[in-house]
Amino acid sequence: MRTPPDDTPWRLRLSACVWLILANVIFYAAQLIVPLAGMSDRPPPALEPYLALFPGDLAKGYLWELLTFQFLHAGVLHIGLNCAMLYMFGRPVEAALGRANFLKLYFGSGVLGGLTQAVVSLAFPAHFGLGPVVGASAGVFGVIAAFAALNANLPITTLVAFILPVTMRAKYLIVVELVLAVLGMLRPAESVGVAHAAHLGGILAGLAYVRYGLNWPRRSQVRHDWQAVSDHQQELVKATAVRSAAWRRQAPPPGEDLPPAEFISKEVDPILEKISAHGIQSLTPRERRILELARDKMRRS
Numbered sequence: 001m002r003t004p005p006d007d008t009p010w011r012l013r014l015s016a017c018v019w020l021i022l023a024n025v026i027f028y029a030a031q032l033i034v035p036l037a038g039m040s041d042r043p044p045p046a047l048e049p050y051l052a053l054f055p056g057d058l059a060k061g062y063l064w065e066l067l068t069f070q071f072l073h074a075g076v077l078h079i080g081l082n083c084a085m086l087y088m089f090g091r092p093v094e095a096a097l098g099r100a101n102f103l104k105l106y107f108g109s110g111v112l113g114g115l116t117q118a119v120v121s122l123a124f125p126a127h128f129g130l131g132p133v134v135g136a137s138a139g140v141f142g143v144i145a146a147f148a149a150l151n152a153n154l155p156i157t158t159l160v161a162f163i164l165p166v167t168m169r170a171k172y173l174i175v176v177e178l179v180l181a182v183l184g185m186l187r188p189a190e191s192v193g194v195a196h197a198a199h200l201g202g203i204l205a206g207l208a209y210v211r212y213g214l215n216w217p218r219r220s221q222v223r224h225d226w227q228a229v230s231d232h233q234q235e236l237v238k239a240t241a242v243r244s245a246a247w248r249r250q251a252p253p254p255g256e257d258l259p260p261a262e263f264i265s266k267e268v269d270p271i272l273e274k275i276s277a278h279g280i281q282s283l284t285p286r287e288r289r290i291l292e293l294a295r296d297k298m299r300r301s
Contacts (some may be wrong), residue, residue, distance in 0.1 A: 016099045017090035020106065021083045024136055027071040028079050048072060052132035055118040070110040072134035074193075082136045089140075089147045096150060098275070101214060102143075108213075109142020109205040116201025117185040121187070127188055128197065138198040141177060142206030149210045177203050268294045 014022075027047075034045050053069035054062070073079035094102035114133060121128040153170040168176075181203060186198030271287050283291075 015047045015091060015094055016103055016210075017086060017094050020090070020136075021086060024071055024073065024083055025080055028073050031072060048132055048134065052134050053114050053118065054132050055121040055130050058115075058118050059122075066111045066185040067107065069114055070107070070136050070139055073136070074134055078135060082140050085140045085144060086136065089144045093143055093147050093150070095275070097146075099212065104213070105146055105206060105209045106139045106143055108209060109202040110136065110139035110147075112205035113138020113141070113195075113198035113200075113202035116204075117195045120197045128185075129188075133195045133198060135182050135195070137195070138202030138205075141181075141199045141202035142209070145174055145177060145203045145206035146210045148177075149207055174203070174207070198249075 015033075034047055037045060051065070051068035051072055053065040059066055068196050072084065077085065090102070090106070093105070097105065117128070117133050121130055148170040152169065154170045155167055156170050157165050157167045158173065177198070181196050181200040184194060185200065267290050271283065271290060274283065274287070
């Protein structure tokens with residue numbers, strides 16, 4: 001007679017992508033609330049003078065602005081678009097790379113994007129201006145570029161000008177991003193109010209991180225339907241796990257005779273947490289075998 005598994009305390013498990021969205025919303029709320037605390041005989045306080053990225057401040061050593069500017073936004077539409085794109089593309093990228101690599105990708109793209117905008121602004125102030133830069137766009141563009149690089153041949157549908165749906169392979173999304181960023185940089189910053197150089201820096205950072213910053217196969221197949229977690233794991237296991245005849249003759253993993261619910265609780269849940277933290281590429285052959293066994297159990301149940 002088996003005893004039921006111990007009950008573990010409930011924990012709120014949100015992806016890093018969702019936490020980033022919540023942080024952006026909180027900072028934007030603070031941008032709206034802080035000025036309300038101003039006195040009638042004083043100018044209202046604001047976060048932008050302290051947290052936005054001012055190109056001239058980097059020469060003074062205010063390097064923290066390369067990080068803090070990513071949490072500020074210029075309006076509801078600005079934060080809405082950034083959070084929507086981060087939600088759509090960030091979750092499958094985080095599922096593929098793991099939490100730590102995803103955060104490195106996101107913030108690294110944001111920092112390099114902000115640095116790119118600052119450099120071109122200082123080099124060509126008449127064209128790009130020296131005004132403050134805010135927004136998560138550089139990091140988001142890096143995430144989108146990474147998604148397209150990891151899923152080069154995956155068909156995706158996007159809206160041109162938010163109206164016309166167009167289906168293309170993901171790799172062409174990188175070309176579209178690059179073209180829009182370069183064309184945007186040709187227009188004076190005052191006429192568009194968009195930091196296109198930051199977008200360009202974020203795109204290049206995302207591509208560089210996937211190409212050089214990861215121990216990841218160049219033709220990794222990451223499923224676009226992130227919700228189908230078991231199917232996603234099944235495809236990756238099939239693509240990477242090479243089982244020899246000798247492996248098939250080895251003893252089955254511990255717990256194979258357990259009921260499906262208990263097997264998943266004891267054997268599968270820790271593996272899923274490992275994937276969330278470090279990515280599918282961190283699994284050992286034994287852990288991949290356990291995932292396949294879990295899939296078979298669920299099919300038979």
